[in-house]
Amino acid sequence: MDIKMKSIFQILLLFLITFTFQLFAQADISTSILIDDGAGGSKNLHFGLDSTATDGIDILLGESDLPPFPPPGAFEARFFLPDNNFTGTLGSYDDYRNAVLPFTGEKEFRLAYQPGTGTVINITWDFPQSITGVLQDIINGYLINVNMVDSGSYTVTNPDAFNRLKMLINYDAIIPVELVSFSASVNGGNVDITWQTASELNNSGFEIEKKSVSTDWQKIGFVNGNGTTTETKSYSYRDENLSSGKYQYRLKQIDFDGSSSYLKVIQLDINAPIDFVLNQNFPNPFNPSTNISFTIPKATHVKITIYNKIGERVGELVNKNLEAGSYSYSWNASKQSSDIYFYELQTDGYRSIRKMTLIK
Template sequence: MGTTDFAYNTTYLVFVKYTINTSGADECKLWVFNSGVPVDETAAGTPEVLNSSTNGQDIIDAIALRQGAQSYKVSVDGIRVSTQWVDLVVPVELTSFTAITDNNNVLLNWSTATETNNSGFIVERKSTNSDWQSITFVNGKGTVTQAQHYSYMDKNLTEGKYYYRLKQVDFNGSFEYSNIVEAVISAPAKFELSQNYPNPFNPSTKISFSVPLSGNVKLSVYNLLGQEVQNLVNGFVEAGNHTINFDAKNLNSGIYLYKLEANGFVQTRKMTMIK
């Protein structure tokens, strides 16, 4: 039996190999890894446990994994059975994948329990009337046995239902798809021009506005004399929530007005630029 001490609250990868010998003793080997995964049995090194017993069996007699005391609990999951070492390695164990709507953005969060040879994740999106398309690549952590957490914000989406999936890619080019999650971007209930942020600002700030109906929109910045100093939007805009970046590096410090005009709706707000 092995004598290695294992840490509490730690994830380990356990390999068990059972060799049936009809003319002699069956052989059972067990390896435990806390980081990295060997490519084959030779690279795995000396087993933590090696036992030979039960002569002349032509089927597996029994394999048991149990803890030696009741004071702490051991949880075993992700069990895979194969006759090939390479088939037993779980490249990436995805534990969660969620999509959260934030105005006209969708925040994707996902976590892994372990990763092996993980190059990264291709985030794919489709809508009701479109096919799957790649929108970004998020680097993986290679080979780790600790939990990892990832996130990506899909920004400035128009009204509709969207579907997302992860294409996990290994360094050798093999890949596997995750489950599919969905998010719905709804049109806002009313026209609205929000206060810019940050305010005061230097030299840039973000201006957000909401339009419940698609149509022509004008968003402009004026000085206190009523003169237009910069036009930010002037044309057709889909219904939804929108954010525009305003760069005032060529303007003097002072108070400016910004005005939204859309489908008969007009709203004006103040902002302050301080250099």
């Protein structure tokens, strides 16, 4: 292998290794700041906490030892890591500190930068409520001392003189996902599932799983989470068109790194209806879609037909055999004009008609 081919191979290998590490890097707590020079040069830097972090280079968390700063006139921004007392022997675009959650305390991070064609350095942040900080010059904040709360920014007007700053970041009781409620209610043949969290940590979302007497646990849906937050968040999911019987539901919380845990299980009964019932559509009036629900107390052939006000058929929602239970179907009237319409439920031995209004 000649020198040129060997160099290309090494570059490709380095790219693959870097890509693999970045793909799986996910710290317990990760926050970002944006540094730019107002003239096109910018860099997002990531920092936070992790139970495996050290003061050196943590490759699996996405940290990498950078080469020396480029010549003046080329934009650059990075962290100086704590190794060797923040002297800059280790520089990285990511910096994570060791902490076991839940964590309350302060961590120091050092910023180093230089503008490109710009003449200033802008530092912009957007922190959750559980994270606050102070941006200071490295001489204990005698000349620069800026509170970092919620979202904000600070402009360094003389970056040649102040080319390094420190962030004193305070973490207030950072904890994993905390579930405070999980409930379900029966609405016709549907089950409405609701839950609430008091806090979330790197929460990608929730898988909703269901189990009946005759089936094992199976995934029926997914609801996106809110990442990292200490604010109360509410969620909901509807499981539709269920037959009578006993059902169990549980939540599977999934982190961004793919790790997961089961939070809670609830059980409820859906009783078989005792009468034929055609419910009023909802919403009504509507535009352009509405839901039409009904219950049947026994297995039968069911037909739902939509008519305009002069009796012309304009739609059909169902025309098949159904088991006893409660059902809901949606009608999209986007191709119809504003007017009054009628929907009819026909079964073996039962017929009912209701009116609905489309307003565009």
